[in-house]
Amino acid sequence: MKKNEVASSPVPDHVPPELVRDFSLFTSPGMPPTVNGDPHAAVACVHAGPPIFYAPHNTRDGRGTWVITRARDQRRVLQDTETFSSHRSIFASALGETWPMISLELDPPAHCVFRSLLNPLFSPQRVTALEPAVRERAIALIDRIAASGTSCDVMKDFAFPFAVNIFLRFLGLSDHRLDIFVGWGKDLLHGEPVKRSAAAQKIVSFIDDLAALRRKVPVGDFMTFVVQAKVEGRPLTDKEVRGIGVLVFVAGLDTVAAAIGFDLSYLARNPKDQEWLRSKPERIVLAAEELLRAFPTVQMLRVATKDIDFEGAPIRKGDYISCATMIANRDPAEFACPDTVDLAREENSHSAFANGPHRCLGSHLARREIVIGLEEWLARIPAFRIKEGTAPITHGGHVFGIENLILDWC
């Protein structure tokens, strides 16, 4: 494919050399797995530079992208879907195919049709109804941790089982295959190419089989809703059902777990904030927004549909444009002292869940999970810290994450 040839080619001719920077969310310092890393701080330094620059190796497969650093400019890109398209087939490309994940890789107007279909299922009102189940799950897991000692690996023992259970339940799946699903997600996001396509293939077959099953025997769950749904007066095609199923499966797999990991890691290292929040649980809702601002996890990529000069940079049709939430959320023009975590920050219009029509469909669910996770953790686990002799390993990439977080308490 031509696109892959572009990948290995040097900086394209239309990019002025003075706009090229040695920067990559995949390979810059702090981006590969790093002991005691702080990948968010590592990227925040771009604010000392220009509003837009070109990074020659800034995708998983080594392609160059423009990098938009200012929050205001990122909004402009993300709100202008006519110029900056989401049509990339990221997932299918791991299989050498080109079907889009729905709604992530569609542009308006098709995007709106599917968002209208899915929005009511993920609305804030609907998520409120799920709250008792989410809380019950958090309590069960934390009580088990508290009963079994004074130390645990937050990622393995709490964050992953919690987040993945909730969203499997949302999809209508039991969690006896939870570990397998988490493994697929890891391979897909962070594995090398062979592992990636194997994982992608497994997820596709799993979703296809599930859809077939729900067609035959409907139950009241998410996939049943999707196979029975109609858009523009017609049922969905098999590819559309797959596009939706795969996206929801992938999107909820490790984003929430990573957020909880970064949050508890911050609190473990900042005992004053930890104690303040424990004594003022009513402040957790706002504090969670600040933690989402300071430790967001997703980089968004767009493709230019036409030539456009953007803040002096010659973007050409087909160029990739990166809008990294971790960069926007540290923009000093929008947040006072952006590198300081201020759990009492009141007005916090961060973009952890994106801007524009692709605003995270699961954002209301994710927020409730994070808040409830923190509430129940702080209520049940006394003053905790990073266990001596252990060190969390963090990484950057397409989705930032934390691999292990071993805490202890007395």
Add this chain to the structure above:
Amino acid sequence: MRIIVDKAKCQGHARCWAHAPDVFTLDDEGYILPGDIKVAMGDELLAARGARSCPERALEIDGTAGP
């Protein structure tokens, strides 16, 4: 105080509603209802906070209009 709603910009973040559910009303999909909002005196603080939390900048505060 009045809040000017740019419905076309709303992407359903529901941050406004999270701060002031009595002031901002969402539709079934979780997006704001069209039409500017008159804010009662007692709700002004939370309403302003909600408006300033909108990630899309869809809500503009018009402080000149009385309640």
